[in-house]
Amino acid sequence: MAVSFYNFNDLHHDEIITTIKDRINSIIDNSAFVEGEFNQAFEKEFAANQKAKHCLLVANGTDALEIALKVYGVGPGDKVGVPGITFYATAEAVLNVGATPVWIDVDPIAGLFCPKSLERVHAKHNLKAVMPVHIYGLPCPMKEINSFCQTNNIAIVEDAAQAQGTYYGENSPVGDSPNLVTFSFYPTKNLSAFGDAGCILTNDDDLAKKILAERNHGRGDDMVMGRNSRCDHMQAAVLHAKLPEAQKFNNQRKMVAQRYFNALQGLPIKVLPEHFICLSSWHLYPVQVESVEVREKLMAYLRSKEIGCTPFYEKTLSQEASLVEFEGEDESARGFAGHTLCLPMNPFLTEEDVLEVSGAIKEFFN
Numbered sequence: 093m094a095v096s097f098y099n100f101n102d103l104h105h106d107e108i109i110t111t112i113k114d115r116i117n118s119i120i121d122n123s124a125f126v127e128g129e130f131n132q133a134f135e136k137e138f139a140a141n142q143k144a145k146h147c148l149l150v151a152n153g154t155d156a157l158e159i160a161l162k163v164y165g166v167g168p169g170d171k172v173g174v175p176g177i178t179f180y181a182t183a184e185a186v187l188n189v190g191a192t193p194v195w196i197d198v199d200p201i202a203g204l205f206c207p208k209s210l211e212r213v214h215a216k217h218n219l220k221a222v223m224p225v226h227i228y229g230l231p232c233p234m235k236e237i238n239s240f241c242q243t244n245n246i247a248i249v250e251d252a253a254q255a256q257g258t259y260y261g262e263n264s265p266v267g268d269s270p271n272l273v274t275f276s277f278y279p280t281k282n283l284s285a286f287g288d289a290g291c292i293l294t295n296d297d298d299l300a301k302k303i304l305a306e307r308n309h310g311r312g313d314d315m316v317m318g319r320n321s322r323c324d325h326m327q328a329a330v331l332h333a334k335l336p337e338a339q340k341f342n343n344q345r346k347m348v349a350q351r352y353f354n355a356l357q358g359l360p361i362k363v364l365p366e367h368f369i370c371l372s373s374w375h376l377y378p379v380q381v382e383s384v385e386v387r388e389k390l391m392a393y394l395r396s397k398e399i400g401c402t403p404f405y406e407k408t409l410s411q412e413a414s415l416v417e418f419e420g421e422d423e424s425a426r427g428f429a430g431h432t433l434c435l436p437m438n439p440f441l442t443e444e445d446v447l448e449v450s451g452a453i454k455e456f457f458n
């Protein structure tokens with residue numbers, strides 16, 4: 093049996109498909125294509141789920157990052173701290189507002205934004221903003237980051253594109269935060285649209301007003317230049333229909349992560365510490381091996397057994413050809429990128445699937 097890496101097109105729930113199709117039919121019948129009742133309903137429910145005051149849907153997760161930076165007033169001449177381990181979009185948003193990314197190193201165990209590196213980099217670069225990324229769904233150490241940034245007047249945009257279902261701590265979901273927190277609902281994400289969508293969470297009424305204006309051509313009390321980053325009504329209808337299931341699916345991912353944790357003990361690979369099991373959304377399941385060579389061989393072996401696996405991220409952003417000119421710290425990030433392999437992860441993996449993957453890894457090392 094093949095253990096797929098993703099399973100995102102399989103909703104495993106016919107009822108929801110029927111609901112979604114009915115909603116799409118009624119949106120077509122009513123020609124209510126942009127910003128309809130499901131936009132408002134989703135924004136209200138998602139904000140409540142994440143313990144935030146406002147949720148503003150936008151067209152995608154990259155726009156969410158860019159708009160967040162813009163409403164904080166980040167622009168040309170400003171420097172923004174970005175971790176080396178993330179998807180290209182995090183740095184892209186900084187460049188798109190005309191600011192300069194500066195690399196913040198990550199911790200070598202989980203690949204998360206490192207507060208100590210932040211202190212050193214800020215002393216040298218005087219950052220205007222930082223973008224901790226809850227990468228793979230793991231929560232960044234926000235207490236330390238918030239405390240340093242508050243003291244030093246640094247704005248924070250939390251990139252939670254992979255973190256729908258992540259908790260900072262017990263009863264405190266990502267979004268229960270003083271910062272702007274952005275999500276992507278791209279089809280591979282834990283909560284996903286049938287196309288592109290994203291959102292920004294905030295507790296700040298003034299920032300919410302600015303985001304509302306920015307996403308709709310600057311329309312608001314004072315006409316300012318904005319853009320079109322509205323979320324289609326059909327995507328909002330899909331997200332709203334899927335929201336009640338998301339918690340269940342995220343719990344299933346946690347169960348898969350616990351099974352991996354148990355099954356992979358005693359092997360020459362590093363799994364993430366057990367305390368992450370309850371906290372992470374387990375968007376991905378990364379493990380680390382001792383070298384790039386072992387990673388390449390293990391990946392080839394697993395793929396030969398039809399077990400999907402991918403090195404997310406094969407390079408740090410600082411190693412990308414178009415970004416090598418930028419400064420900062422990335423030593424741990426480079427090591428992390430070279431040694432990491434993501435194993436199959438989705439809510440529908442069974443105990444047998446996990447044993448098949450761990451069994452193949454054992455065979456490889458034997």
Ligand SMILES: Cc1ncc(COP(=O)(O)O)c(C=O)c1O
Nearest residue numbers: 152153154179181253276277278
């Ligand atoms: C960490 C991170 N940030 C930002 C994005 C951008 O989101 P989108 O593709 O919806 O623009 C992604 C999407 O993969 C992501 O993984």
